[in-house]
Amino acid sequence: MVDPAPPDPIVLPVQQGEELHLFIVSDATGRTAEEVLNAALFQFQTTHVVLHRFPRVLSAPLVERIIAQASELRAVIVCTVVEQELADLLHRRAQQAGVAMVDIMGPIIEAIGRVVHRGPLGAPRTPDMRASAVSLRADAISFTVSHDDGRRIEEVGEADVVLLGVSRAGKTPTSVYLATHGLRVANIPLIPGVRLPEALRQVEPQRVFVLSRAPATLAHLRLARTAVAESGRYADLTTIREEVRAAREEVERFGAGWQSIDVTTLSIEETATQIEQLLGPVGRRPRE
Incomplete structure (x- = not known):
């Protein structure tokens, strides 16, 4: 029997005048996520945004700490984590904690994989x-x-x-x-x-x-x-x-x-x- 999909997280709206906290999470530098995020933020110029950067996220304990902080601040996570186990953990814990998350790399990697009929390396770019x-x-x-x-x-x-x-x-x-x-x-x-x-x-x-x-x-x-x-x-x-x-x-x-x-x-x-x-x-x- 296939387990039912988890429900979408309940995300409370940010009230007028409140700060919007955005977490950039990556297993590399996070620059890709930040560039995409800045382009999106241009559409919301009146919103007061606080950016939190988390580069080189390479362990499960660090993921847990990030999720806890994001939950406390009602933050949105924007991530470019390509290591599959960490990406899955980040998705799962965000879902459980009711934290909104946008995965920039995941859908792109998945689409390319379907076309070329092979899986990704699962490794971030090296120095x-x-x-x-x-x-x-x-x-x-x-x-x-x-x-x-x-x-x-x-x-x-x-x-x-x-x-x-x-x-x-x-x-x-x-x-x-x-x-x-x-x-x-x-x-x-x-x-x-x-x-x-x-x-x-x-x-x-x-x-x-x-x-x-x-x-x-x-x-x-x-x-x-x-x-x-x-x-x-x-x-x-x-x-x-x-x-x-x-x-x-x-x-x-x-x-x-x-x-x-x-x-x-x-x-x-x-x-x-x-x-x-x-x-x-x-x-x-x-x-x-």
Whole structure:
């Protein structure tokens, strides 16, 4: 006979003006849970929140202490515990104590396991793995900063991504954002009367992206960048339209297979996400 499922815990609502206690529980650093939680908390900006962080939760006694504290404070537990026995214990004790809990990793791991037909390792990322990820990002950021605005163009063939665009098309901020995801990025300005460097032919077309904005938006951004008295032709709409036309012609002359993205209505994050999706299987170059 199958035991009936336990009832859902009874969670008393937090009254207006009370503090909401949130417990971040992880068998690693807890950073994943904290990032997800911060995104969710943006929807409740008027709520007074107290965060309690519990990284490296690796024993049953520690789980018991956390549950006791959470019950006393009527806290919500947000967890990323991947070691199966500890995760099961945390779920079971939270249920018994009437503590609300959100498991971020569990449903994702379960869904992937169903698709690939095998179980997870059940091990959190090790310090060596985290150090490797940090090193990858540091390398990408260093490369990206030193290859901004057409610098060190002879090394463009080492880039994972190359961004082209006229001034204020969003090349630099998008480059830096992609670098935080571990991608080496070079960006090159499209300047009227200046030919694109031949070194670009070293780069597979799938890695090159042309960023564009509506001329009126470019004019607004350029005007905001410079004093009105100094803006001159740089922010003049007619000049910008001619600049955009010349840039398009240079790209068409040079860039068979390059991909264009209109970023007029996109945030930096949305632009970067599109690039990562379009980059697809080409991905990151092997690192020495």
